[in-house]
Amino acid sequence: MEFLRPATWDEALAAKAEHPTALPISGGTDVMVELNFDVHRPSAILDLNRITELTEWSSDGATVRLGAAVPYARIIEELSGPLPGLALAAHTVGSPQIRNRGSVGGNLGAASPAGDSHPALLAAGREVCVEAHSVRGSRLIPIDEFYVGVKRNSLEPDELIRAVRIPVADGPQQFSKIGTRNAMVIAVCAFGFALHPEDGTVGTGIGSAAPTPRRAVEAEEYLRGVLAERGLWESGELLGPEVVQRFGELVKAAASPIDDVRGTADYRRHALAVMARRTLTWCWNDYRKQIRSAA
């Protein structure tokens, strides 16, 4: 096994081009578990810790460009304003020690259906995209096209994740996750939800209940329609129990979970409907407060 330690991003891209099977490591919270237990013996390890720009983020007020290796602890501390859904998801990751090392780039690289970032990224809007770089150039992969299978993403072998671009929240966002305790839990299932009042849409993200993280597209469309037809964005009136109920049912229907050691498929479906109803209610209550205080 080789240990590659590029000092710059260009060196990292050159190393990945030369060693396409090299396993990138940053926080190590996934990669080292596999090495410690000898699950995986890559030909080379590509250490990204020296590339300081990966731990930086910037914002132009409309979009946050989040460096791939910005640790979850800093997302919670520095980005809960512009990225509230992702910050809530980050807070549920592992423990303080894990949040000091783990990052969204690592979650995306591993592409586990249970990664906590994914539901929040999916809910944040269709404009969310992953910046993939290689010696051939760079491209933006829409988040909807990023997850392609269980622990598989759409990166080419010579590509590395440079950053994620996420729209700044224009409405309330929530994240909910089921596990046996608050800390150190791999999600039994998880749900991210966001209201986007600017364009009248809503966002959803389902975690740990399908081969990949995925949206509940029909649930999004249903709610978008109801909010528009009844003028609820303007009035801020209550949604009513039947709308909340129907939304929960559509989220549940969008999942295709399996039975495994963490929970049964039936339990996951049930829990998703509950989380969908709760996160929708929380967000809508926050939105109503916002428009009433603005009026």
Place this chain on the structure above:
Amino acid sequence: MRVTFSANGKPVEADDVWEGESLLYVLRERVGLPGSKNACEQGECGSCTVYLDGVPVCSCLVAAGQVQGREVRTVEGLAGPDGELGLVQQAFVDAGAVQCGFCTPGLLVQTDALLAADPQPSDTDIREALSGNLCRCTGYEKIMDAVRLASARTCAGKEHAE
């Protein structure tokens, strides 16, 4: 490969390090710092917590090669130069917060980091800060007592200094 870094303020060098080896293994087996404990090797238990460039991390999840040229501070580094116990260590002894002792090194480093950031944490803050450190003996009550005691002594020390 060879890895050189600073451990508790002293330069250390480890040779013949396997590329997939963890910082924890290097500390325990190659540079004579067995204070950090190896329990789960997957970041679940926190027994191997050390400071890496001032940030508490699970040393089992840091690849040895990643610490080249960086600063590591282990539980051994919480004690004074002549081995006298640090404030957090003394509080754990005084509160009787140690049973088998296997989780203690990680709890000490994590508590040290907590009090450095917030000298007067609430009970909720303490539980949150220690949520990645598992103890299978104590039920955590004595550990909570120890952190509260360390907090009180830290604050008293600060007032005294002022």
